[in-house]
Amino acid sequence: MKKTQIIRYIIQLISFILLPGLFILTWNSIKVLFIALINNTFTLDTMLIPILTLVAVIPITMLWGRFFCGYLCAFGSMQELLNYIAKKLKIKQININYKLDKLLKYIKYIIIVLLIILWILNITLDTINPWNIFGIYSSYKAWLDLSAFISIGGFILLLIIISSLFIERVFCRYFCPLGGVFTIISKLRLFNIKKDLNKCVNCNICSKKCPMNIDVNKETSEYNKVKSSECIDCFKCINTCPVNALYTKPKEAITGSVSALAIAGLYYGGTLLANNIPSDNPSTPIIITGKYKDGTYYGTGTGYRGEIKVKVIVEKGGITSITIESYKDDEQFFNKAKSTIINNIISTQSTDVATVSGATYSSKGIISAVINALDLTDNIESDNTEEEQPSTNNTFTNLEDGTYEGIGTGRNGDIVVSVVVKDKKVTSITIESSKEDTKYMNRAKDTIINSIIANQSIDIDTVSGATMSSNGIIDAVANALNIPFANPNDALNNKGQHHNRPNK
Numbered sequence: 001m002k003k004t005q006i007i008r009y010i011i012q013l014i015s016f017i018l019l020p021g022l023f024i025l026t027w028n029s030i031k032v033l034f035i036a037l038i039n040n041t042f043t044l045d046t047m048l049i050p051i052l053t054l055v056a057v058i059p060i061t062m063l064w065g066r067f068f069c070g071y072l073c074a075f076g077s078m079q080e081l082l083n084y085i086a087k088k089l090k091i092k093q094i095n096i097n098y099k100l101d102k103l104l105k106y107i108k109y110i111i112i113v114l115l116i117i118l119w120i121l122n123i124t125l126d127t128i129n130p131w132n133i134f135g136i137y138s139s140y141k142a143w144l145d146l147s148a149f150i151s152i153g154g155f156i157l158l159l160i161i162i163s164s165l166f167i168e169r170v171f172c173r174y175f176c177p178l179g180g181v182f183t184i185i186s187k188l189r190l191f192n193i194k195k196d197l198n199k200c201v202n203c204n205i206c207s208k209k210c211p212m213n214i215d216v217n218k219e220t221s222e223y224n225k226v227k228s229s230e231c232i233d234c235f236k237c238i239n240t241c242p243v244n245a246l247y248t249k250p251k252e253a254i255t256g257s258v259s260a261l262a263i264a265g266l267y268y269g270g271t272l273l274a275n276n277i278p279s280d281n282p283s284t285p286i287i288i289t290g291k292y293k294d295g296t297y298y299g300t301g302t303g304y305r306g307e308i309k310v311k312v313i314v315e316k317g318g319i320t321s322i323t324i325e326s327y328k329d330d331e332q333f334f335n336k337a338k339s340t341i342i343n344n345i346i347s348t349q350s351t352d353v354a355t356v357s358g359a360t361y362s363s364k365g366i367i368s369a370v371i372n373a374l375d376l377t378d379n380i381e382s383d384n385t386e387e388e389q390p391s392t393n394n395t396f397t398n399l400e401d402g403t404y405e406g407i408g409t410g411r412n413g414d415i416v417v418s419v420v421v422k423d424k425k426v427t428s429i430t431i432e433s434s435k436e437d438t439k440y441m442n443r444a445k446d447t448i449i450n451s452i453i454a455n456q457s458i459d460i461d462t463v464s465g466a467t468m469s470s471n472g473i474i475d476a477v478a479n480a481l482n483i484p485f486a487n488p489n490d491a492l493n494n495k496g497q498h499h500n501r502p503n504k
């Protein structure tokens with residue numbers, strides 16, 4: 001293996017580990033800038049991070065070509081790796097002739113136009129975006145829960161993964177909108193791969209090895225350079241030429257590493273700069289006295305790449321401070337969401353706030369962490385405390401043997417249980433279905449079920465950090481056994497914070 005390829009693989013690996021979301025970030029930067037410009041909401045303060053991200057990538061692509069794609073993009077690297085494995089496993093490759101290839105390459109421009117129309121119409125496609133699903137699973141912990149694959153985006157990602165086994169860089173060649181943008185801007189590039197025509201023996205190996213299906217031999221023979229702006233500067237053509245007829249100036253190993261490191265350096269420099277520029281936020285909090293119990297609360301939510309922990313301080317009944325204790329999301333996504341979401345929650349005293357465009361997962365993660373911190377129903381001051389407390393006389397008596405089904409209201413909706421009564425005692429409770437987040441349900445389930453069975457009563461303590469799921473299970477058991485139970489979740493629903501109680 002040639003030195004250039006070893007360097008490239010090392011840079012790809014480092015980027016995959018450290019910057020797996022860089023391609024999404026770059027695309028989202030284009031998106032938010034475009035939306036801000038058409039909506040006339042552009043301000044340097046809010047657009048600084050997208051601008052700095054594009055400054056890190058676009059000028060180098062313009063001058064030197066698509067090093068971003070060849071060296072830094074994790075999604076491109078994933079496709080390359082999959083195809084490498086497929087070839088090693090001798091999986092037959094699909095060769096697409098140059099004519100058809102040329103036509104198919106226009107698909108990405110159609111996708112760009114469609115996406116721009118959707119942006120103008122303010123329609124988001126986060127759930128069908130395979131990049132987002134890829135971003136989630138670039139965190140190894142995310143593989144413990146494969147549910148994100150059960151979505152349109154997950155299905156498209158699986159299609160891309162499977163197609164990559166048969167066609168090298170299939171998504172990059174034909175479908176990637178960011179690749180389309182790079183193809184357009186790299187038309188101007190100064191850096192080119194050239195050929196010593198006297199050395200070339202027309203073996204065509206360079207064309208066959210090109211992952212972007214460029215007819216390198218033909219182009220270099222006709223123009224004495226690789227003219228196609230589809231070129232991702234991987235230099236496989238140079239490295240596989242048996243007579244060293246292809247070359248770059250300066251040498252490809254130097255150009256490749258310097259360009260990739262320049263993009264990464266500018267990206268990190270931009271992040272540092274953006275973080276050190278003081279923001280106008282936070283705005284003055286509006287405190288609604290009496291809504292929450294005073295105290296300091298901790299909660300967790302799931303962001304783009306893992307757990308987000310927050311500390312929420314409630315004073316005089318209002319949320320006065322939300323501090324991020326830890327997070328795993330990419331810094332630029334997270335910073336984009338952080339101040340806006342925290343400010344909005346504090347100023348509205350509600351977690352019912354809009355997510356930040358281009359940082360949806362981080363936004364949702366922060367919001368759910370605050371909900372988790374404040375969600376303990378015993379933290380919400382109730383106007384109706386008496387009604388919301390579970391009955392204290394809920395020990396099972398006079399039960400008849402049989403199996404009963406009941407429905408309760410949890411955090412996200414119905415929880416259905418089946419309850420087995422044997423010898424006039426509850427002997428088993430099974431959760432038949434639930435819309436709760438697995439995390440909360442798992443936290444509540446066993447403890448609540450065991451407590452009900454051990455105490456033969458629904459008058460039991462809820463599980464801290466999973467109060468609403470706990471109450472939902474208790475509610476469902478009470479419903480199954482026809483025991484009155486005032487579910488505190490219903491009071492929250494009435495405040496518009498949760499789903500309505502279903503009819504039983």
Ligand code: SF4
Nearest residue numbers: 069073076172176179
């Ligand atoms: S074409 Fe798109 S997916 Fe492929 S490497 Fe470039 S940015 Fe990444």
Ligand code: SF4
Nearest residue numbers: 210231232234235237
């Ligand atoms: S022309 Fe050469 S450098 Fe460009 S993508 Fe093809 S193999 Fe890579």
Ligand code: SF4
Nearest residue numbers: 200201203204206241
């Ligand atoms: S691999 Fe080298 S010798 Fe073969 S066609 Fe390409 S430039 Fe010519």
